[in-house]
Amino acid sequence: MTSVVSAHPPAEVVVDHGPRLLASIGDTMKLATHRELWSDPRLSRVATGQLIEWARAVGIAGRGGAGFPFATKLAAAVKAAGLVRRPVIVVNAAEGEPASAKDFALALTVPHRVLDGAAATAYSLRCNEIHVVVPRDRPLVGEALRAAIAERRDAGERLSWKVTETGPGFVAGQARAVIEALSGRPGLPTTAWQPEAVSGLRGRPTLLSNAETWAQVGALVTLGPEAYAGLGADAEPGTTLLSLSGLPGLAPGTVRVVEVPYGTQWSEVLGDAVSRPVLVGGFHGTWAPGGALASMRVSRVAMGAMGAMGLTLGAGVAVLLPDGECPVAVTAAITAYLASESAGRCGPCFNGLPVLAAEVSALAGCDVGASYTRIRDLLGLVERRGACAHPDGTARLVRSMVTVFEDEVVAHLGGVCRIAEDGLRARIGEGMATGLAGVGVRAGVGAEPRAEACGEARAETGVGRP
Amino acid sequence: MRTLRVDWPACKGRGVCAEVLPELIALDEWGYPIVGGPVPDDLRDLAVEAVAACPHAALRLLTARA
Numbered sequence: 001m002t003s004v005v006s007a008h009p010p011a012e013v014v015v016d017h018g019p020r021l022l023a024s025i026g027d028t029m030k031l032a033t034h035r036e037l038w039s040d041p042r043l044s045r046v047a048t049g050q051l052i053e054w055a056r057a058v059g060i061a062g063r064g065g066a067g068f069p070f071a072t073k074l075a076a077a078v079k080a081a082g083l084v085r086r087p088v089i090v091v092n093a094a095e096g097e098p099a100s101a102k103d104f105a106l107a108l109t110v111p112h113r114v115l116d117g118a119a120a121t122a123y124s125l126r127c128n129e130i131h132v133v134v135p136r137d138r139p140l141v142g143e144a145l146r147a148a149i150a151e152r153r154d155a156g157e158r159l160s161w162k163v164t165e166t167g168p169g170f171v172a173g174q175a176r177a178v179i180e181a182l183s184g185r186p187g188l189p190t191t192a193w194q195p196e197a198v199s200g201l202r203g204r205p206t207l208l209s210n211a212e213t214w215a216q217v218g219a220l221v222t223l224g225p226e227a228y229a230g231l232g233a234d235a236e237p238g239t240t241l242l243s244l245s246g247l248p249g250l251a252p253g254t255v256r257v258v259e260v261p262y263g264t265q266w267s268e269v270l271g272d273a274v275s276r277p278v279l280v281g282g283f284h285g286t287w288a289p290g291g292a293l294a295s296m297r298v299s300r301v302a303m304g305a306m307g308a309m310g311l312t313l314g315a316g317v318a319v320l321l322p323d324g325e326c327p328v329a330v331t332a333a334i335t336a337y338l339a340s341e342s343a344g345r346c347g348p349c350f351n352g353l354p355v356l357a358a359e360v361s362a363l364a365g366c367d368v369g370a371s372y373t374r375i376r377d378l379l380g381l382v383e384r385r386g387a388c389a390h391p392d393g394t395a396r397l398v399r400s401m402v403t404v405f406e407d408e409v410v411a412h413l414g415g416v417c418r419i420a421e422d423g424l425r426a427r428i429g430e431g432m433a434t435g436l437a438g439v440g441v442r443a444g445v446g447a448e449p450r451a452e453a454c455g456e457a458r459a460e461t462g463v464g465r466p
Numbered sequence: 467m468r469t470l471r472v473d474w475p476a477c478k479g480r481g482v483c484a485e486v487l488p489e490l491i492a493l494d495e496w497g498y499p500i501v502g503g504p505v506p507d508d509l510r511d512l513a514v515e516a517v518a519a520c521p522h523a524a525l526r527l528l529t530a531r532a
Contacts, residue, residue: 191473193526346474347498381494387474 005319005333006098007340009138010245011253013101015109018259019231020239021215025109029144031151034112038222041120042157046221048078048124054225058237060217061300063102064092064173064210065284065314066389070217073207076197078125080205088201089130090182090208091118093141094166094173097282098337099317102241103211105257107134107141111148114211117218119152119159121207128160131201133178137168170283170341174388175208177343188343189388210315212241233263236301240313243282246320248273262300266293270320277321277404280306281314283334284393286400287327310400326419328408331401332357332364338394348385352378353394360398366415375402468505468527470513472498476524483525486516499525 015025028034046054056071077087091114095103106114118130132149134142142165149161166172166181174189179200181187193199200206209217216238220228229237244256247270260269267274270293277290288311296305300313321327339353356378362370379399382391402409411418470490479497489509492500505513505527517525 188475190475347477347479347496348474348494351496351498381500385472385474385498385500 005330005337006253007337008098009104009135010098010101010255012251012255013104013108014250014254014256015105016256016258018239018241019261020219020259021106021110021113021212021241022257022259028110028112029148031112031148031155034110038113038116038218041116041123041218041221044120044221046120046124048074051121051124051217051221052078054220054228055217057225058220058228060213060220060238062209063212063216063240063315064175065097065282067300067312067314070209070213073195073197073209074121076195077205077207080198081125081127085204086127086129087125087205087207089118089122089125089127090178090201090206091115091130091132091211091214092173092175092178092208093145093211094133094135094178095138095141095211095315096135096167096170096173097284097315097317098170099245099255099282099319100243100315101255102243102257102316104138104141105241106211106215107144110215111144112152113215113218115145115148115152115161115214115218117214117216117221119157120218120221121214122159125207128158130159130161131182132161132163133166133173133181134163135167135172136165169343170338171343171388171390174390176388178208179206188345189386189390190345191387212316231261233261233297233299236262236299236304238262240298240300240316242269242298242316242318244270244318244320246273246276246322247271260298262298264298266296266298269298270318273320276323277327279319279321279330279334279397280311280317282317282319283338284389284396285314285317286311286396287331287404289404290321324419324422326364326408326417327401327405328360328412328417329364329420331397331405332360335360335394335398338390338397342390343388346386346391348382349391352382352385353391356382356394356398360401363409363412364417366412366417368415370413372402372409372413468510468513468529469503470501470505470516471526471528472501473524473526476522478522478524480521482519482521483516486519487512491516 052071052075060070061067081087093103132145146163166187172187175196176192177187177189182201196206196208232238239259239261241259274294275291278288279285280288299306336357339357342349342353344350359375379395383395481493481497483499484491484493490502494500513527517527
């Protein structure tokens with residue numbers, strides 16, 4: 001039994017052909033072939049006002065996790081900019097979330113789509129400085145983007161591209177942490193008194209967006225809003241990338257990256273596995289109960305069916321709960337990982353997350369001391385009490401676990417993990433057939449076999465970094 | 467309306483703010499401030515004192531965004 005929860009970047013990434021951004025994967029690594037399909041952004045110079053209007057019309061939301069409207073960010077940067085306060089553009093491909101691989105996929109298959117979006121915006125804003133932030137623990141991303149930038153320079157593009165490595169770590173890709181890293185300081189979150197678009201790198205208006213967001217902006221500039229809206233739902237034009245893990249037939253540690261138009265049925269994306277519980281939005285995300293997504297469509301709109309259940313796509317990560325694994329144990333493993341990833345700067349996060357993780361672990365292990373009230377109290381103590389959203393995201397995950405898997409949580413509080421118990425029963429059944437070989441070892445001889453079985457799931461999920 | 471905001475990385479949980487302004491600031495189990503709501507006018511002076519008293523300059527009084 002292996003878990004989908006890992007503290008490390010995916011061991012393998014499978015990238016599917018998609019309808020737009022991933023339409024030409026494999027063919028357009030090189031700039032020359034890319035240009036045969038997608039025109040140079042220098043040629044389609046879009047006025048800033050028009051770009052804001054277009055981005056607002058098609059509703060491009062940030063793909064880094066927060067889903068902030070790109071048009072609003074761009075408008076703020078334009079307003080804050082001045083003759084001697086030229087804006088700075090940052091392409092954030094730092095992707096610190098272990099279950100996410102979409103930025104990795106973009107960098108390795110269609111790097112110029114990402115860079116085109118940033119370049120087009122730079123031309124539009126008349127700024128020259130573009131930073132590309134890449135993760136240290138996924139070296140192929142930096143390699144691919146550096147090679148792509150070199151090609152563009154050779155082709156005569158006169159933008160100042162600068163690639164900076166950041167991380168490793170879950171919070172290294174957080175906007176303020178990225179700006180700190182670019183400023184030459186340790187890449188850790190700081191308090192944002194003003195939005196980055198108003199005052200970011202060296203106090204300049206900084207348009208910091210996720211790599212996929214830039215690729216979407218690139219597509220919008222090249223296609224125009226009408227053609228861009230040719231894919232997706234009426235209320236929500238365009239496509240989104242998804243990083244899927246735990247799919248049947250996918251080896252553990254493998255992430256499948258797909259591009260789907262908004263409005264695609266989840267049952268189409270996940271197949272029969274849609275009946276399983278799914279962690280939507282990654283480790284800072286929300287659990288969807290088994291089968292809940294079956295009638296839903298892929299969407300970021302807060303008013304939609306997903307939004308009504310509190311399911312936000314975030315960075316587009318979906319982790320399926322493997323068959324026979326306890327959701328409480330999986331949540332405990334993720335919480336422990338997130339606690340270990342606290343940057344350690346803010347007191348409530350540094351102190352609160354480890355305690356919260358220990359409490360959720362106690363619950364997963366069916367400990368006598370596990371306390372629901374204590375977990376609820378701790379959630380209140382960490383939420384909105386940090387420079388970045390790490391404590392909030394962690395609290396969101398735990399909160400959704402206690403809501404969605406209420407029955408499981410209650411069973412654990414009563415000292416029983418029903419899933420581990422079923423598994424034990426199944427294993428004993430197997431053991432009967434095969435002469436009981438090994439059953440004693442797996443179940444843990446003696447007291448509390450159920451707790452042991454659940455603890456075992458936790459141990460196997462590879463909590464923390466070595 | 468004014469609100470108090472904590473600069474979390476700067477805050478080291480010294481607890482001076484809670485001494486000066488217990489009406490609005492409590493301390494959590496680790497000694498970090500829990501700020502309760504916007505600052506009413508009659509507590510404004512004390513809030514300014516609390517901000518000034520913080521040994522790490524980790525507390526700020528902001529004009530609440532509408």
